[in-house]
Amino acid sequence: MKKFFSLGLVKGLVYQIIWTAIGAAFVTLIRWILVSRFGFEMKLFAFDRNNVFFTEPAWVVGGVFGVIAFMVGVGAVNDWVKWALGLETPAHPQDEPGWRGYFGPSVDHKVIGIQYTLTSLLLMSIGGAFALVFRTELTRSGLQFLDPNLYNTLMSLHGILMIVSILLGIAGAMNYLVPLLVGAPDMAFPRLNSFSFWIAVPAAVLLLSSLALGGFDTGWTGYPPLSVRAPLGMQMFFLGVFVAGWSSILGALNLIATVLRMRARGMTAFRMPIFVWTAMATSLISLTATQLIGLSFQLVMFERLLGMGFFNPAQGGNPILFQHLFWFYSHPAVYVFVLPGLGIISELLPVFVRKPLFGYKWVAMSSFGIALVGFLVWAHHMFASGMNEYLRVPFMYSTLLVAVPTGVKFFSWVATLWQGKIRTPTPMLFILAGIFVFLLGGLTGPPNATVSTDLHLHDTYFIVGHFHDTMFGGYIFPFFAAIYYWFPKATGRRLNETLGKLHFWLMTPAFIVLSLWMMRVGLLGMRRRIADYDAAMGFDLSHLIMTIAAYVIALSVLIFFVNLIISIRKGREATGNLWQSRSPEWQVPSPMPAHNYPEPIEIVGRPYDYGLEGSVYVKVGK
Amino acid sequence: MQHANKSSVLNLGLTVFLFLVVLTGLEFFIAAVVGSALLLTLTALLKAGMVLYFYMHSNHLLTDETDIERDSYLYILGTNRLGLWLFLLSDSFVFGGLMVARFNLLGPTRPELNQILGLAVTAVLLVSSFFMNRAEVSMEYGDRKGFLIGTSATLLLGFLFLAGVVGVEWRLAMHEGLTPSSGVAGAIFYMMTGMHAFHVLTGVFFLAIILSNGLRGKYTAERHWGVEAAAVYWHFVDVVWIFFYPALYLIGSAG
Numbered sequence: 001m002k003k004f005f006s007l008g009l010v011k012g013l014v015y016q017i018i019w020t021a022i023g024a025a026f027v028t029l030i031r032w033i034l035v036s037r038f039g040f041e042m043k044l045f046a047f048d049r050n051n052v053f054f055t056e057p058a059w060v061v062g063g064v065f066g067v068i069a070f071m072v073g074v075g076a077v078n079d080w081v082k083w084a085l086g087l088e089t090p091a092h093p094q095d096e097p098g099w100r101g102y103f104g105p106s107v108d109h110k111v112i113g114i115q116y117t118l119t120s121l122l123l124m125s126i127g128g129a130f131a132l133v134f135r136t137e138l139t140r141s142g143l144q145f146l147d148p149n150l151y152n153t154l155m156s157l158h159g160i161l162m163i164v165s166i167l168l169g170i171a172g173a174m175n176y177l178v179p180l181l182v183g184a185p186d187m188a189f190p191r192l193n194s195f196s197f198w199i200a201v202p203a204a205v206l207l208l209s210s211l212a213l214g215g216f217d218t219g220w221t222g223y224p225p226l227s228v229r230a231p232l233g234m235q236m237f238f239l240g241v242f243v244a245g246w247s248s249i250l251g252a253l254n255l256i257a258t259v260l261r262m263r264a265r266g267m268t269a270f271r272m273p274i275f276v277w278t279a280m281a282t283s284l285i286s287l288t289a290t291q292l293i294g295l296s297f298q299l300v301m302f303e304r305l306l307g308m309g310f311f312n313p314a315q316g317g318n319p320i321l322f323q324h325l326f327w328f329y330s331h332p333a334v335y336v337f338v339l340p341g342l343g344i345i346s347e348l349l350p351v352f353v354r355k356p357l358f359g360y361k362w363v364a365m366s367s368f369g370i371a372l373v374g375f376l377v378w379a380h381h382m383f384a385s386g387m388n389e390y391l392r393v394p395f396m397y398s399t400l401l402v403a404v405p406t407g408v409k410f411f412s413w414v415a416t417l418w419q420g421k422i423r424t425p426t427p428m429l430f431i432l433a434g435i436f437v438f439l440l441g442g443l444t445g446p447p448n449a450t451v452s453t454d455l456h457l458h459d460t461y462f463i464v465g466h467f468h469d470t471m472f473g474g475y476i477f478p479f480f481a482a483i484y485y486w487f488p489k490a491t492g493r494r495l496n497e498t499l500g501k502l503h504f505w506l507m508t509p510a511f512i513v514l515s516l517w518m519m520r521v522g523l524l525g526m527r528r529r530i531a532d533y534d535a536a537m538g539f540d541l542s543h544l545i546m547t548i549a550a551y552v553i554a555l556s557v558l559i560f561f562v563n564l565i566i567s568i569r570k571g572r573e574a575t576g577n578l579w580q581s582r583s584p585e586w587q588v589p590s591p592m593p594a595h596n597y598p599e600p601i602e603i604v605g606r607p608y609d610y611g612l613e614g615s616v617y618v619k620v621g622k
Numbered sequence: 623m624q625h626a627n628k629s630s631v632l633n634l635g636l637t638v639f640l641f642l643v644v645l646t647g648l649e650f651f652i653a654a655v656v657g658s659a660l661l662l663t664l665t666a667l668l669k670a671g672m673v674l675y676f677y678m679h680s681n682h683l684l685t686d687e688t689d690i691e692r693d694s695y696l697y698i699l700g701t702n703r704l705g706l707w708l709f710l711l712s713d714s715f716v717f718g719g720l721m722v723a724r725f726n727l728l729g730p731t732r733p734e735l736n737q738i739l740g741l742a743v744t745a746v747l748l749v750s751s752f753f754m755n756r757a758e759v760s761m762e763y764g765d766r767k768g769f770l771i772g773t774s775a776t777l778l779l780g781f782l783f784l785a786g787v788v789g790v791e792w793r794l795a796m797h798e799g800l801t802p803s804s805g806v807a808g809a810i811f812y813m814m815t816g817m818h819a820f821h822v823l824t825g826v827f828f829l830a831i832i833l834s835n836g837l838r839g840k841y842t843a844e845r846h847w848g849v850e851a852a853a854v855y856w857h858f859v860d861v862v863w864i865f866f867y868p869a870l871y872l873i874g875s876a877g
Contacts, residue, residue: 084835288715295720302813321723
């Protein structure tokens, strides 16, 4: 029992709960003094939309206390505190041995990568379960078992949990892979790396706590004025996203420093793997733009707490300003989600086709092209919002421009596949499906980017289908491909192929049916984000099909988890270069030891020259 | 920098400071007489450029380090510098967002504020940057006493700035009826000054940490990354105020 409570994670959670209560009690005490001594009129305790026992300010301050306490409890700030006090710390901290190391503040980038990935899978499951609940509710017209507020809360939490889970998933992949791919012993700032991971955990707790604290009904976008009036859960949502944003920002900072400073000898910019290029592009967006979603959410938090009328027209505020600040992050964020996935596609495709990646330089630069253009398109989410009309057309064209660098990637993939010796183990299947589904998502983009059609499609299920296609094609499929591909690197065993193929052949058709039907009902007029629809619209059958498809996807992911658990213990051993890759991490036995390569590696050629006789990419060892 | 002699480096810091003082005076003059937002912006950019180059040593980022051992202190120092600058880049987007909010919501107007007090707190922050530079240069030349004096002065001026903004300016504004909920001008004023004051407060914490470690002799001429980081951060907070001061006090018409 004592051993259980000494785990960093458990200790952190206990600290978070206790200090949230202490913080809230502290604010209540101050309010009590203000009331009893100075005659202020304010509530101490109450039960209504914005006060679940404690008042709203008490909960917010308690939430902040709780996050700090979690970080202290888990031990992620120990070394920094020691440095501030002028104490020395060991240069290479040791993890606790065995599985316990995964529950504490490890500084090994591979452990942190796996921590990120597992947390991401957990949040994805929770978010997916929420989707199943409200998908079940939508099977028939009429309200079955959810009341509208709970429906809205689940729908909103599904959105934000999936987003946080994707952010953690790409952080996991980048953390695990980038130091290996560039030949570094670890990330540039190992302690900051640990901090970036652990701060995402209290953020997830805050997000989930909104369920118990009245929920919120705005969707993940949190637009005021609705979010100013929403129940208390709204504040926990804002605070949770704000804290999760720090995870993203600091992780990106670390990654950029790692790539710029710790590449192996001989690894010039145009010898870097494509995944490293995409990770850099993604990190530049996360590093800078994330601050603006944090700011916009903070402004609403203060509007709720102190009556600061940033977005309240009655006080001279402007609700459209929120949307500009919010989308300045939240649109580039979708490139944060998909760029690493597209990088994985480009990384794996040549391995399974045994041909050089077509147009390497163009593919490398296209990621930065997407990132840069991505900064200039945010207002295409606001065509129907009442913003200045002259902004519409420029944003329409900048949005359509994204198709150019994305098209470069597609041409490269198709040309790489052309006349290749294609092998199709599970990772390659997921890559191929990823390309196809992302194409669906890409082709349904221009109708949304074009003002005249968007005014009709805005806020319909067509949009829902479009972005699920981009997220699945750009993230989910490549992410699963990456897990099937690099699982042997991490564990020395490989995932079961039969179960893997079952996972694939259940998930892919089910997902394609789901997203196409979403677009179908959307075109016919089904609004998004609503708990119910009129039976006379004739959508019942379509929704039944979508619900069944959703359950098939859930079943396939369940099979994946079973595969994970079985294979980690009994999977076939695979310690060598399982996929005949040229990448440095596969030239040494799996699993990798701490601090990676025993000898510094040297890059002597181009990364993707598969099938070219006598070409060498990397020299490992002497 | 290591090759130059110490007093010439200190004199450079002083010259930069005097330029900044003159430019700040010029800003006040421009606002009172010409009222040109363009001129004010250009002056602020000039000031910020001077601080970035001379006080924050932005050119250190461009040092060629290809021949340095990866495990050496010098190489890790370079990585630390890059990390800090990336953080500042990220942080500047918060302040940039606040500037966007200010110009979107208030346009060519500004809140009615006490001009003398605004100039006074700006001067306090400017002088604190001067002492911060002295403290850092002193440490670079192994002059511990100069470092301790400079850091203590910066710390005190930092407190004075906080007292001036949060203690006096906020109270005066509330007295005049400019409260967080009185309207969007009040909201912007408290949000911008509050966010900046929060950063000053964290800077004060860093200064307290390097002061206590410096008192115990933890820094040397060769190894004082903590001092450099605190100094660069402090100057960054100053750069933010270089833009916030005209945005809140000088540009546009009051009321």
